[in-house]
Amino acid sequence: EAGVVQSPRYKIIEKKQPVAFWCNPISGHNTLYWYRQNLGQGPELLIRYENEEAVDDSQLPKDRFSAERLKGVDSTLKIQPAELGDSAVYLCASSLGSDSPLHFGNGTRLTVT
């Protein structure tokens, strides 16, 4: 089966610019997650979707971050405007359900200059 696909792999932007990341989960996986991984640290959950509904977004900085999952398949994570501290790897993951194993994409490495 095809894995979780993320694009772009790398993105370099100047601060205050907008940026968007895209994720295509494994076919049939209803649950989708966005994680942020700072350098030298473990991933931290930003938002979790069950189909189209965001069921946990308590860790998402809502003043500048937004996410959507149209039609319950692909998802987009946006930052506007980006800050220097947003430099990190943004990981998307999907699973069949809340107690099924997570499958991670390769991530998007964001560098904000």
Next chain:
Amino acid sequence: AQSVTQPDIHITVSEGASLELRCNYSYGATPYLFWYVQSPGQGLQLLLKYFSGDTLVQGIKGFEAEFKRSQSSFNLRKPSVHWSDAAEYFCAVGRQGAGNMLTFGGGTRLMVKP
């Protein structure tokens, strides 16, 4: 709140030697426990998981981990390390009913000497 501590930031072992990576968790009830591996530039791959039952769990690539409730630990082991095992390893804890709401530790970077 749940938390995970991986005390060793870096570990270096010789190829063929045994390996143990430490993981301690904090959680009020019976946790779901996971080990993931991340190679450079890659996403995370699940090595093994513990939900219930036998406290010694077997995973992929010859890894195993043992859940010790009394010590709040879930250490990862491998009897003989291969050069391809060099990577970053993350321990994670989830809660029952929401097993994938994971909290990750800071990771342990494993280096393998020839």
